[in-house]
Amino acid sequence: MWFDKWCSIGPIEQIVSRRDRYDFRxxxxxxxxxxxxxxxxxxxxxxxRKYPVLDQIKVPELKNNHDAMWNRLNIQERLLIWNPGASYNCHLCDIExxxxxxxxxxxxxxxQVWGKLKEKLLFRGLSNELHVIMEMMAIYPYKKQIWSILTRLVIDASVYFVWQERNKRCFQGVKRNSEELITIVQDYIKVKLLTLKVKDSKAVREVEQKWGVNLMKRM
Ligand SMILES: [Zn+2]
Incomplete structure (x- = not known):
């Protein structure tokens, strides 16, 4: 973030001092x-206020959802920033x-969320643990085939909405049970699927049937 060259002025590290960053932890x-x-x-x-030049510089964009997801998972320290020195029970299960x-x-x-969503992928017998699938998908190069697109979409959406649910409960006191969250994730994925343009194939028809959608077809 600080040392890559995101803009013509140079790395952000050359503008904002280490001390400033340290002050903001x-x-x-x-x-x-x-x-x-x-x-x-x-x-x-x-x-x-201190560095008006920052107004000319945009905060760098994330490369893609998949990167964002992996990055998100490496941020255990963030929990410590939010809750210094405290440990709370999980906001979702309240057990651990x-x-x-x-x-x-x-x-x-x-x-539960993942278990339900994985049934709608094109694989059989997937692990119940999301991270196993994430590791598997991290090895595969990104492909434009429907199974690859769908798998990444489901993983990204599962991670994103579970994370959002945790934060909603933590900061807003809003609660949705796993069934409700599953419906939200599924609706989101359906909308995303409807924006795709695909070549007709057996896999495409299987996706349409599993998700109850009609995909746009490329000629
Ligand atoms: Zn939990």
Whole structure:
């Protein structure tokens, strides 16, 4: 985040000092996804007052959802930034201690969500643990085939909405049970599927049947 050259002026590290970053507890090896989780697409006001040039510089974009997802999972420290020194029970299952590890790999709530969604992929006998599939997909190069697109879409959406649910419960006190969340994720995926233009194939028809959608066909 700080040392890559995102703009013509140079790396952000040449504008914002290490001290400034330290004051905001933004660590040196922070990645774009981590920054955006905390500040979205703006710079802290104090920095903008101190370094007006920042107004000309956009916060770097995430490369794609998949990168964002992987980055997100590497951010266990963020929990410590939010809750210094405290440990809480998981906001989703209220059984184990809240951590990114638990949330995505062990939590019963996320397992229910993932367990339901994986049935709508084109694979048989997938693991119940989302991280096993994520590791598998990380090895595969990105392909434009429907199974690859759908798998990534389902993984990204599962991770994103579980994370969102955790944050909603944590910060807004809003709760949705796993059935409700599954419906939300499925609706989101359907909308995404409807924006695709695909070549007709057996796999495409299987997706249409599983998801109850009609995909746009390329001639
Ligand atoms: Zn849990």
């Amino acid at each position: 933004l660590k040196d090896d922070m990645v774009v996804a981590e920054y955006r989780q905390l500040y979205g697409d703006s710079w802290p006001d104090e920095w903008r 201690v809240d951590s990114v590890q638990h949330l995505f790999f062990k939590c019963d709530y996320s397992k």
